[in-house]
Amino acid sequence: MPQYNRRKFLGSGLKGLMVAGVATATIPELLSSCAPAKKVITTSFKTGMTQQPLPYAFSALEDVIDTQTMDIHYNRHAAGYSKNLVEAAAAEGVSSETSMEDLLPNISKYSTKMRNNAGGHYNHELFWKCMRPKREQNLPTGALLAAIENTFGSFEQFKLQFANAASGRFGSGWAWLYLNNAKTLMIGSTPNQDNPLMNVSEIKGTPLLGLDVWEHAYYLKYQNKRADYIANWWKVVNWDFVSQRYAALMA
Numbered sequence: 001m002p003q004y005n006r007r008k009f010l011g012s013g014l015k016g017l018m019v020a021g022v023a024t025a026t027i028p029e030l031l032s033s034c035a036p037a038k039k040v041i042t043t044s045f046k047t048g049m050t051q052q053p054l055p056y057a058f059s060a061l062e063d064v065i066d067t068q069t070m071d072i073h074y075n076r077h078a079a080g081y082s083k084n085l086v087e088a089a090a091a092e093g094v095s096s097e098t099s100m101e102d103l104l105p106n107i108s109k110y111s112t113k114m115r116n117n118a119g120g121h122y123n124h125e126l127f128w129k130c131m132r133p134k135r136e137q138n139l140p141t142g143a144l145l146a147a148i149e150n151t152f153g154s155f156e157q158f159k160l161q162f163a164n165a166a167s168g169r170f171g172s173g174w175a176w177l178y179l180n181n182a183k184t185l186m187i188g189s190t191p192n193q194d195n196p197l198m199n200v201s202e203i204k205g206t207p208l209l210g211l212d213v214w215e216h217a218y219y220l221k222y223q224n225k226r227a228d229y230i231a232n233w234w235k236v237v238n239w240d241f242v243s244q245r246y247a248a249l250m251a
Contacts, residue, residue: 045101045245045248046099046100046101047099047100047101047121047122047125047126048097048099048100049082049085049086049089049096049098049100049121050082050086051078051079051082051121051125052125052128054070054074054128055128055129055132056131056132056133058070058071058074060132060133061131061133061134061236062134063134064134064232064233064235064236065131065217065218065221065233065236066220066221068220069216069217069218069219069220069221072216072220073124073212073216073217074124074128077120077124077214077216078120078121078124078125078128080120081116081117081120081121081124081193082117082121084113084116084117085114085117085118085120085121087113088110088111088113088114088117088118089114092110092111092114094110094114100118100121100122100125100197101197103118104118104119104122104195104197104198104199105197105198105199106199107119107198107199107200108198108199108200115193115194115198115200116192116193117193119192119193119194119195119198120193122195122197123174123193123195123210123212124212126207126210127210127211127212129238129241130209130210130211130237130238130241130242131236131237131238132236132237132238132240132241133236134235134236135235135236136235138234138235138236138237138239139155139239140155140239140242140243141239141243142243143243143246143247143250144239144242144243144246144247147185147246148185151184151185152185152187158177158187159234161187162175162177162187162211163227163230163231165187165188165189166189166211166213166226166230167213167226167227167230168189169189169190169191169213171191172191172192172213172214172215173189173190173191173192173194173213173214174189174190174193174194174195174210174211174212174213175187175188175189175210175211175213176188176189176190176195176196176203176207176208176209176210176211177207177208177209177210177242178196178203178205178206178207178208178209179205179206179208179246179249179250180204180205181204181205183249183250185208186203186205188202188203189203189213190202190203195207195210206249208242208245208246208249209237209242211230211233213226213229213230217229
């Protein structure tokens with residue numbers, strides 16, 4: 001049986017590739033072209049079932065949101081939603097790897113416990129990221145600001161409409177800036193721990209910005225003055241994060 005010379009074999013192989021029209025490719029490129037393609041999975045803004053660390057200290061939002069409120073809100077209320085969500089998922093055969101973005105659009109298939117706690121967990125995980133330490137001049141910029149002005153007339157008009165949605169929510173709930181399915185900016189509110197991702201929600205779309213108007217979010221500092229809480233909250237909105245969400249959803 002003839003013995004093949006490795007150098008000759010490689011040489012003849014490259015000549016064959018040149019004939020095939022890939023002579024300009026390098027060896028690494030040729031090898032990589034033969035490798036199986038990797039599936040690219042986008043995980044940006046996906047929300048798991050585990051409570052994530054708060055992205056700032058409990059005292060970081062003073063004097064808009066006081067330290068004690070942040071501590072109780074994060075370590076008791078929000079932590080409870082995550083714990084109960086995991087329990088509900090296990091009882092109802094839902095994988096612990098399921099994201100809220102995949103679960104909530106089908107939430108009508110599950111129990112009230114799943115609905116309340118999946119919603120509460122998602123809403124709070126988003127809420128923490130929508131805030132940052134106080135800035136006196138705190139405004140959106142770029143494409144998001146342009147979209148807000150085009151949709152609502154001005155940034156001040158947007159704030160007024162959003163504040164009306166937040167203050168007008170009877171009892172406990174949330175106010176939202178969200179994109180509907182037509183990718184139009186909308187303002188609305190939901191009761192309890194519902195949100196626009198849910199197929200049972202009166203408003204439907206993808207949240208960009210959410211404000212918690214349950215009393216436990218503000219009562220220690222503002223008592224029953226929800227309007228003051230809403231007015232001060234604009235100082236700690238993380239417009240960079242909201243803009244990133246908007247850009248990703250509009251891409």
